[in-house]
Amino acid sequence: MGSQYCRLAKLTSGVSAKHMRCFYTSVAIPKMLYTTDLFLVPESRLSKGTKSSIAKLARIQRQASLHIAGTMKMAPTDVVDACTDLLPFNLLVKKTLFQAASRLATLPSLNPLEIHVRKASKRYVRTTDRPLMKFCMLLASIPAEFESITLCKHSAKWAPYFPISIPKSKVAAIAALTATQSKVVVFSDGSGQNGQIGLAAVLYKSGVEKCSLRKHMGSKKLHTVFEAEVLRLLLVTKLILKETHIRSVIIGADSQATLLVVRCTGGTPGQYLLDALHGGMEAVHAKHASINIELGWTPGHTGIMGNK
Numbered sequence: 001m002g003s004q005y006c007r008l009a010k011l012t013s014g015v016s017a018k019h020m021r022c023f024y025t026s027v028a029i030p031k032m033l034y035t036t037d038l039f040l041v042p043e044s045r046l047s048k049g050t051k052s053s054i055a056k057l058a059r060i061q062r063q064a065s066l067h068i069a070g071t072m073k074m075a076p077t078d079v080v081d082a083c084t085d086l087l088p089f090n091l092l093v094k095k096t097l098f099q100a101a102s103r104l105a106t107l108p109s110l111n112p113l114e115i116h117v118r119k120a121s122k123r124y125v126r127t128t129d130r131p132l133m134k135f136c137m138l139l140a141s142i143p144a145e146f147e148s149i150t151l152c153k154h155s156a157k158w159a160p161y162f163p164i165s166i167p168k169s170k171v172a173a174i175a176a177l178t179a180t181q182s183k184v185v186v187f188s189d190g191s192g193q194n195g196q197i198g199l200a201a202v203l204y205k206s207g208v209e210k211c212s213l214r215k216h217m218g219s220k221k222l223h224t225v226f227e228a229e230v231l232r233l234l235l236v237t238k239l240i241l242k243e244t245h246i247r248s249v250i251i252g253a254d255s256q257a258t259l260l261v262v263r264c265t266g267g268t269p270g271q272y273l274l275d276a277l278h279g280g281m282e283a284v285h286a287k288h289a290s291i292n293i294e295l296g297w298t299p300g301h302t303g304i305m306g307n308k
Contacts, residue, residue: 017068021084024064032057033093037100040093058089153275160263162281162293166256170299177252177298184249186236187298190228195220199228201235203243211239229258230273233295237280246288252298259297 015023033040041050058077065080066073081088087095107114167173177185183206190199197220202212213235217223236251253259262274285291 017070017084020064021068021086024061024068025086028060028064029092032060033096036093036096040097054090054093057093061086061089061092153278160278160281160295161285162295164259164263165294165296166259167297173297173299176296177250180250182248182250182292182294184240184243184246185252186239186249187252188232188236189254189300190225190230190232192220192225192228197223197225197228199232199235201232201239203236203239205243211242213239226258227270227273229253229255230261230270230277233258233262234273234277234280237277237284240284241280241287246291248292249294251293251295253295254298254300256297259295262295 039050040053062077062080065077065084065086066075068084069075069080071080071083078088086092104113104117107117165176167176184203186201186203188199188201190197192198197217198215199217200212200214203210215231215235217228217231233251233253240246240249262277264274281293284293
């Protein structure tokens with residue numbers, strides 16, 4: 001392959017650098033890294049890895065990078081890789097191995113390989129020659145650490161059974177909330193402060209605060225504000241379930257992004273949170289059969305009582 005590549009990359013009669021790079025990434029790399037997880041092991045604290053094999057293959061990438069960039073042989077490898085937009089070969093090997101390990105770690109329990117991957121990832125034996133055990137342990141791809149996320153439960157034609165209103169301006173939103181005739185209004189908020197994430201919800205009945213819920217999720221390193229914004233609506237459903245004889249309720253939220261993602265059917269990050277929210281809404285409809293729920297945007301810090 002090396003001689004053929006050099007023939008194609010000739011400056012006088014060869015193809016352009018753009019096409020040579022496309023040829024290298026689409027043909028040469030898949031051929032070089034075929035069954036990489038069986039014979040290439042990156043260096044780690046558990047093993048020295050196969051340095052010599054990786055170095056020999058890296059020389060092939062350097063030769064290809066020089067032909068693509070049209071530079072002299074004395075050019076530094078990292079500079080040439082950056083100019084040709086190629087990942088350094090040692091990182092390319094780790095990326096390929098991690099993708100293969102992820103596929104093995106996420107195998108369903110019915111797959112015949114799943115039990116062997118689980119056993120190989122539990123304990124590392126330095127004297128073993130089994131590629132699967134080295135592969136799983138060196139990349140720390142322990143199947144138990146992978147989280148199973150459910151798919152979107154609704155079809156593309158699904159629409160929420162409660163109206164969602166987003167007025168065009170803050171003034172219109174305040175006017176719409178003032179004109180409402182619903183006796184029950186629920187406000188909620190989720191935010192981060194001092195490196196922590198929290199959320200709260202409060203229910204008003206005829207202008208009087210009836211009950212409230214608060215939750216501290218934890219550090220920003222483990223949670224995001226988006227999670228709090230979705231979970232606060234789940235707290236709202238908990239408050240409504242505590243009440244009796246409710247015919248209509250207005251749910252106010254100060255995040256338009258949250259309102260838009262509630263009616264999304266394409267599967268989004270945190271889809272399990274949205275599924276929990278829709279489950280809470282279904283529980284509300286099951287308890288209050290004739291209830292009318294309206295989810296609307298209520299801007300924060302605009303003087304609306306209860307929405308601070």
